[in-house]
Amino acid sequence: MKVTKAVLPVAGLGTRFLPASKAIPKEMVTVVDKPVIQYVVEEALAAGINEIVLVTHSSKRAIEDHFDTNYELEAELERRGKLELLEVLKDTVPAGLKVSVVRQGSALGLGHAINCARAIIGDAPFAVMLPDVLVQQSGTRTDLGVMAEHFHETGNAQIMVEPVPYDQVSSYGVVDIKGVELEAGEGAPMHRVVEKPPREEAPSNLSIVGRYILPARIFELLDNTPPGAGGEIQLTDAIATLMTEQGVDAFRIRGRSFDCGNKLGYLEATLAYGLKHPKLGSDFRALLKQYQ
Numbered sequence: 001m002k003v004t005k006a007v008l009p010v011a012g013l014g015t016r017f018l019p020a021s022k023a024i025p026k027e028m029v030t031v032v033d034k035p036v037i038q039y040v041v042e043e044a045l046a047a048g049i050n051e052i053v054l055v056t057h058s059s060k061r062a063i064e065d066h067f068d069t070n071y072e073l074e075a076e077l078e079r080r081g082k083l084e085l086l087e088v089l090k091d092t093v094p095a096g097l098k099v100s101v102v103r104q105g106s107a108l109g110l111g112h113a114i115n116c117a118r119a120i121i122g123d124a125p126f127a128v129m130l131p132d133v134l135v136q137q138s139g140t141r142t143d144l145g146v147m148a149e150h151f152h153e154t155g156n157a158q159i160m161v162e163p164v165p166y167d168q169v170s171s172y173g174v175v176d177i178k179g180v181e182l183e184a185g186e187g188a189p190m191h192r193v194v195e196k197p198p199r200e201e202a203p204s205n206l207s208i209v210g211r212y213i214l215p216a217r218i219f220e221l222l223d224n225t226p227p228g229a230g231g232e233i234q235l236t237d238a239i240a241t242l243m244t245e246q247g248v249d250a251f252r253i254r255g256r257s258f259d260c261g262n263k264l265g266y267l268e269a270t271l272a273y274g275l276k277h278p279k280l281g282s283d284f285r286a287l288l289k290q291y292q
């Protein structure tokens, strides 16, 4: 089945990003010239996904506004003949993109957040994209698009992974693929998955990056998933149950991931995206030389 929908959980308060996230959502913090969330939506579109479900919180209205039409601003730009800027503005919500919003009333964890999108997703398979993470592609095909194709061909859920140093495994979901050596862009069946294991108990150093393709069955499993790591309802735990019923594959990222939820990851993303920016890239590279 084709994957055309994605759930973006954006209800988290972003405490790791204070003070920047005090009055604006952390997802609205700018990387180069766009808010982080815009990159994630563009990644979804590039993977053939055109329905986005934002699982959000009352303090995060700016995200909904960003994906809405701003009539006043459009009319004003048109009146002033600023047509290039008008295009930039309109490009934030490309034709065909459908954005729905659902509230997560209480912060009970990622699994709970995803389950809030159930009524909108229905029976369709869907992507989960954690907007803290940016995935920069090197080729034309996106990793998420490849994962969606693998799902379409095999019916197996797809979980994006990448190796991290062992002293960082306790920050992530960690997968067991029985020692298979995955090259970038390859997949392998998952045998176990553990949320934020202590280093000694980690089955590998392959961490979940924050991109998933899941069948709708995951909602029923989330209903019966008790609180896990950190006392929260964990998506990872529901995926572990899914693995007892059907194939779940780990897919090793080909692009680069940036964890914009932490400050150094955010700075690195700014560098990487600044250097690749079609208009600013070469001037930015020259500028950086002054700081070496």
Ligand code: G1P
Residues within 6 Å of the ligand: 110, 130, 132, 133, 171, 172, 173, 174, 195, 196, 207, 208, 209, 210, 234, 235, 236
């Ligand atoms: C979540 C997931 C975790 C995953 C991580 C990726 O954790 O629960 O499995 O590895 O995102 O960023 P969080 O960062 O929300 O604590």
